[in-house]
Structure formats: structure tokens, C-alpha cells
Amino acid sequence: MKIGILGYGNLGKGVECAIKQAEDAELVAVFTRRDPASVKLLTAGVPVVNVSQIESYKDKIDVLVLCGGSATDLPKQTPEYVKMFNVIDSFDTHAKIPEHFAAVDKAAKETGHTALISCGWDPGMFSLNRLYANCILPDGEDYTFWGKGVSQGHSDAIRRIEGVKDGKQYTIPVPEALEAVRAGKNPTLSTRQKHTRECFVVAEDGADKAKIEQDIKTMPNYFADYDTTVHFISEEELKRDHAGIPHGGFVFRSGKTGWDGEYNNIIEYSLKLDSNPAFTSSVLIAFARAINRLHNEGVNGCKTVFDIAPAYLSPLSGEEIRAHLL
């Protein structure tokens, strides 16, 4: 399958790497809003093209992977580019998924294209695990924990505080909460009981560190409802020890079976990822394969991970996966 990438940030680079690992995928072009001359790819011989020229690739790409942000890019880009291409995105503003789905579905059906939105690990693999587990154990409770990992939104929030030069925030699940869920205790957990937040902050010269710490810990929505730890470190330490973008998390379903709910069951799915964008990209490429196949079968419109039979994700045949993976 021939893949195009729109947007060459961390996610776009991750998609480029995932294409290299996929035996049946080929990178055709990377589209950017920047000056193409300023963008250097890892893959040799692939053109970088200004997005204004994207229409000329209309018949040269099987799936366009949209690597913009959920806040402002994707709500516009996905419904726009699905008019020219089959597309896939990682739209992750949970509350706005229904309206995004409707907009993409309408444009896709009008032009006979196929789209998949909200793909990655959450939404994405975590969603799939919530759905499977809810269908198997209708009488039960869901728990999702995130981390240990870097939250981009919380890191950005720290950086906006007066006197902060740079900073990084880790979201960490509370071990006691994980253990209570794993033990089938079905705890009711407050926000504070589920996650802690750990911040590594580089202060400007002469900044009031006590005030910075206070500003972080009392910030509504982001930190006020959590137990937050703040460490002041040097710029060198931040670069040396906190350059990565690791993430991960846990999805649990704790549910009952038996005639009177006499049996407990715990389903646990977890991810531990050295690079959040690289893993998200690998999920995107697997689902791009499915979108390409569905399109070739004449299926149009907007899909989510829930609509994709798992066999469509594999480059192997039905016989091969039944023989080796069932």
C-alpha cells in the first residue's frame, strides 16, 4: 500500500518509521505546511511536498495518514482530505468524537472514500479492550489508568507559568489503586487516588521557585486535584534525563460470572511504551492496511477501530493467521 503523511512532527516521523517496519507499505510523499526545503526525512528518495500541492497526489496514494493535532488541525483536515484520499487520524478529544465522526462520514460517503478516526492507543487499543471486556463481562466495572508517561498537555501547562524556562510532567498511576483493582476489590477511586503527577522544572535565573511550585500545585483541572511533586533541575539535566516521550497505561474490567455472580474475573490490558508517538504510529499503519482493504472491497464512509475485523490488520492470509495465531 502506498502511504502519504501529512505533518512531519513526532507523529509523522513515527509513521515514517512504522512504514519502514511494514513489509507491504511504501512511503510516497510527506506533505507539510512548512517550506519543504526545511524538512529532512529519514527515508531516502521520498519527496517533501508543500500541502498546497497535495491534490496532484490524488491517485498516487492509497491511504493518507493525518499527523496533525486534535485541537485545531484534525477537525478541519480529516473532513477536508477525505474528499481526495482514504485517510486515518488519531483524533483524541473524546467528547468531540461523535461530531468529528459525523463530519468525516458525510464527506467520505459523498466522495466514495474510506476513513478511520481516533486510532492509536487511547483512543484505539484501550477502546478496543474496553469494548471486548464490556461485551464479555456485562456485569462489571471499568478502570483506566495512564502512565507512567509524559503528558504533553500538562508539560505545556507548566511551561506557561511565569519564571519557568522548561518543564516536563509525568503522570503516574497510584500502585495501591492498581493493586486494589487487580485484587478484584472494585474500589471507588477519586481522581487523587488514581494518579499522581511528577514535574521536572527548569526555572529562569532568579525566579521565585516557591511561587512556581505553588502555582503548579494549585492549577485548576491540571494539578489541583492531584498529589503533585515538583523537582527543580538544570536545563542540562532536563535534556539528559527527560528527553524521551514514554507512556503507557492499564485498562481493567473487573466483572462477575456465574448464576448469582459468584465468580470474579479480572481482564487486564497494559502498555509500556518507550515512545508514545512511535507506538501510536505503528497502530496507525496497521489500521491503514485495513482501510486500504475495505476501500478495495467497496466499503466507504467513516470507521473506528470497533468496525474493523482484526484479520484486516494483518499482512498474512486467513489460513496463515488461523494456523499460527489462533
Place this chain on the structure above:
Amino acid sequence: MKIGILGYGNLGKGVECAIKQAEDAELVAVFTRRDPASVKLLTAGVPVVNVSQIESYKDKIDVLVLCGGSATDLPKQTPEYVKMFNVIDSFDTHAKIPEHFAAVDKAAKETGHTALISCGWDPGMFSLNRLYANCILPDGEDYTFWGKGVSQGHSDAIRRIEGVKDGKQYTIPVPEALEAVRAGKNPTLSTRQKHTRECFVVAEDGADKAKIEQDIKTMPNYFADYDTTVHFISEEELKRDHAGIPHGGFVFRSGKTGWDGEYNNIIEYSLKLDSNPAFTSSVLIAFARAINRLHNEGVNGCKTVFDIAPAYLSPLSGEEIRAHLL
């Protein structure tokens, strides 16, 4: 959906319980090879019918759940009953899945029915997790561990030994092996390094316990390749402490992402089940829902869990699952 159950052992009883938990399922009849008068159901008002009369239910059942064993029952029953019904089974002889699939697919297509084979947790949910994880991380290693749980086959093997009155065997993953996989060490593990076996044995009066222990520990295939512990207990202790059929296990994919495989990733799926047959039954009923829907859409032939879009497992609409589970 109207469900029939063929075979009323532990699995058949589990299916009956799972139907009680499913808002959209109704138990129509239980079919048995025994004298129906000798079988007492948990559900009030549902007939127990000798299997010789099953054809009279041809148009009264949406999906027939086959609850026989994989060794001798299912290889005959599934291709036979798919001629009259949509069917689902939990056939788990991994090596014979391709031929079972072919036989069921042929009979299903000839008569316009829909079947799903090898459903449950392994094969089943574990298979799905292997497939998803392999598609996302093509450069990686798979690890499956079983337990802690009761192995029926190994318990039966113990009971066949001279001087043994009763017995139960637990399969236990080696904690150090789990930790090495979880830590991304990609260990090469021998059979002995992955699982230990723990046996609880009731000896006949006057039996040679030393010989029984020796016979167990040296039994080829079942125990010789494992570190095995044997405990002699009384019949009362066995009944009191080992009456349940718990099971579970772990599926891991440890794989690399990035341009040069510089990032490690661990995907882990685990189950901890108080009752193996009750959980397997809950999986069967979720997939029975999918089979009923596919049949109503005109899809015939034999399927596996790989062929089912996850949304088909849910009693909720696409809008509902996108809004609440994505």
C-alpha cells in the same frame, strides 16, 4: 437472540449463566445425550430435550452453542449441526484447527449457515491479543503463559496413576520468567523455565506414595519437562480447598519501534478467572451475538474471532459505543 445449548456439563451450565446476564439473549432449549429427565437446569421453564429430537428446533434457534469436548465431540458435532443451525464452538486442539475450519466452512456454506469455531479465551481472547499485537509490532517476540489454574488434562493424567483416588493439578507461571518478559529482556525460555506444576493427590488406602510421586514427576509430556510439586492430602481437603476450576494467563508482545528499533514496547494482556468454564461461556455468548448478526446480514460460512468486527459483539449501537467506549 434465541440460544440452544448442546451438552450440559460445566461449559453448558456456564452458557446458561451467561445467557442470564445478556440482556438480549434467551435460552430456548438444552439438548443432551442423557435421559432428559435426569438433567435439571438452573433456568425455570426451559425444556431439556434428547439430542435425537434436535431437528424439530431447526427454526426456533438463532445460534446453537456446542458445549462438547474437542477430542471427540466437536470434530463431529460442529460440521453436523451447522447443517441445521448457526453454531459456535470452543474447539481448542490448536494443531487441528485448519481441518476443523475446512469441514465446518464447507457444511455451513452448503446449507447457508454461519459458524464460529475455536472461541473462548485460548483460543479466543488470547488469539486476538496475539494478532493485534503482532500487527502493531511486527518486529518482536510473543510470550504466552497459562495459570495459575487447573489443567483438566493434567488432573486426568494424575487420576490414571495406580494408587491415586483423586487429584488436581495447577499450572503456575514462573514469576521470574514473567518479570523478565515484562522488563523487555526478550528471554529465551525453556518449558521448565516458563511454568511449574503443582499436584494435590488423594492416595488410595495403603498406596505407595513415594511411587505415585515418582510416577507423576517422570510422566512424559505431562510432567517430566517441568518442576513438579506433589502434595498428598485427604479426600475432604481436596473437596474443601480444590473444588473450583480457576484459570487465567498472560499474553505478551515485546517489540521494537523507531527508525533503528531504538524504542522498546511491552503489550501485556492477562486474565484472572475464578471459573474457566463460566468465563469461556461469557465469551461464547458475546460471539454468538456477532454470528446471529452476520447471519441476518446474509454472511455464511465458518468464521473465527479474527473475522468479527468488535462492534458486532455489543448489544449497544455504533453511536453508543463511539460515545462511551472509544
